[in-house]
Amino acid sequence: MVRGTRELRRLLREAVDLRTLDVEGFRHWLAQQLPYWELDPAFVQRAxxxxxxxxxxxxxxxxxxxxxxxxxxxxxxxxxxxxxxxxxxxxxxxxxxxxxxxxxxxxxxxxxxxxxxxxxxxxxxxxxxxxxxxxxxxxxxxxxxxxxxxxxxxxxxxxxxxxxxxxxxELLLRQGRRSGNMGGSFEQQALALTWNTLVPDLVGKAGDTARLRVLTGVGLGAARTELDQLLIRRPRHPEQPVEVLALVEVKRNLNDLAHGFRRRQENLAWFTGDARHYDPPEYRTRYFRSGHFDREAVHEQDGERFVFSRDSFRRFRREPGPGVFLRRLYFITREGTLDGVSASALSRIRHRVATDEGLQLQSEAALRELLRWCQSLAEPLEAPDMLRLYCSVPGRARQVLVVAR
Known part of the structure; x- marks a missing residue:
């Protein structure tokens, strides 16, 4: 596992950002991708x-x-x-x-x-x-x-x-099963990293961990919230709200970091009551009828009940410069190449190259059209932009943990 400003900047230097490529650069990128894509039986079958x-x-x-x-x-x-x-x-x-x-x-x-x-x-x-x-x-x-x-x-x-x-x-069905198993394995690895690396960061190596818990799959009865991990401290009285020390987002693919970052920014605005940065109707459920986090909610795990209120998230504050939540928002991901678009966008590109009957990669006009389409798949903020944000504030780059493949 690596982390820190130097490591994130290395990943940024090695990035091949599709958003900035010209046709010649895109041709070179495709030539590098095709040998890997052709190792995928589903890609070969589609082609x-x-x-x-x-x-x-x-x-x-x-x-x-x-x-x-x-x-x-x-x-x-x-x-x-x-x-x-x-x-x-x-x-x-x-x-x-x-x-x-x-x-x-x-x-x-x-x-x-x-x-x-x-x-x-x-x-x-x-x-x-x-x-x-x-x-x-x-x-x-x-x-x-x-x-x-x-x-x-x-x-x-x-x-x-x-x-x-x-x-x-049949190939896609088998791949889906394998992907699910791999996801579970990485989630377990990430859970161990949280205990072994993040907990000492936050409470010190000699800190009291007796009341700490790492909660997984936390939804709290709200819409648009499925938190991978929450590191919390239990109160001394069981029915009081917990204190959230860190929110940890787990992404197997480095290119998916920005998707998690965008969603967690919105979620943290909702948890902290910053109504300017979320749409209440999208958070309205049977439990949260107003669309706001205006009442206590309970998460149950391993036979224990954990009460949450807005005050549980009091440690989360926006950074003075970028104006986003960075402190206590952690990410765990795997080593890879930053492509400037999400993994799902890359999957769509791979699918189109394998299936488009009219696509002629030798044609510059066709290549230019394909490049425009690929670039249209990018969101306003992608993984390279997110890593630059974490590098821009001293100490925050250590909150992105990158696991070697």
Whole structure:
């Protein structure tokens, strides 16, 4: 783990900020990214689907025909009722499946009632199917739509596109599971860092830690607040409000720091009652009906109750110069390259490069258009700007902890 002004400035020097690149710099950035992206099976699969589609213009033409036939079907005199019938058929099918499963595991005395309900739904399903058939026969637009859809499905199957898309879905599902596991692992690592590094910073190595707790996933019944960690000191009397010593935001990706920073600035304004910097209707819930933090709230963890009030956040103050909350707002993240846009924006860029059938990276005009689009994804404040803020106030840079990969 590293931190401090020198380390943050090193990360800033090594940044490749997409917001400031020209076309040539962007071309170089893409050339560096592609080898890494191509290690991702999902990127490779998407690119393979793109090339398959490019190689078969008849597929694109048929998809265009299908879009037109869909619009014609929806605009036809029978279109609205056909959609209603289809939706009711879907609901009826789910009810039949649910009742069938319930019947298998139900007690004998409950079976007659379940059978009667099942029979009623089955009768309704038959009626809907007859109506659907009659409406289809009366609608040339629907019959044309069914013909084109069947032709498109057969072509997709013959080209292997259905199989390729199913494989991509499976890859994404597996990646999602792995990402969830990795997230949990990093959160545990961050929790240990808070105890081993931040607690000594705030209370001293010989300080009294008996009443300290690190709370996780704190929401307090408010909207727009899901705090990764709060380091708090318990009061001497259990029903009194706690004292918040630090708010810790945990981000696996360095480029996501600014998103967390922006949200926590708004949250801290809400916790401290600075109504100029948050929109009360967005914070209105059943518990906080006014949209303000105007009453005590409770967080429960490990069998303990922790009471919070506005006074719990009295240690948080805006910095005189930048006018933002920095003191006691900590970040824990991982080593990486600052790109000037968030991880989700980078994911969108990677997705477009893999899937855009019209994109020709050899074309300067296409590259310029792609660069403009990438730069449009940036927020007014991104991770490099946030790190510069922390470097601008003495001592604050130590509040960003960067873990080696």
């Amino acid at each position: 393979g689907i793109r090339e398959l589609r490019r190689a078969h213009p008849e597929l694109l033409a048929l998809e265009d025909t299908f879009r037109r036939s869909t619009a014609a079907d929806e605009a036809s005199s029978h279109g609205a009722r056909l959609r209603e019938v289809e939706e009711e058929l879907l609901r009826t099918g789910k009810a039949i499946a649910g009742l069938g499963a319930a019947l298998e595991r139900s007690a004998l005395e409950k079976q007659p009632d379940l059978k009667a309900k099942l029979a009623a739904f089955q009768t309704r399903q038959q009626e809907l199917r007859r109506e659907q058939e009659a409406l289809t026969q009366a609608s040339p637009a629907r019959r044309e739509w069914l013909r084109v859809r069947g032709e498109l499905e057969r072509l997709r199957s013959r080209l292997g596109l259905e199989r390729a898309e199913a494989d991509l879905s």
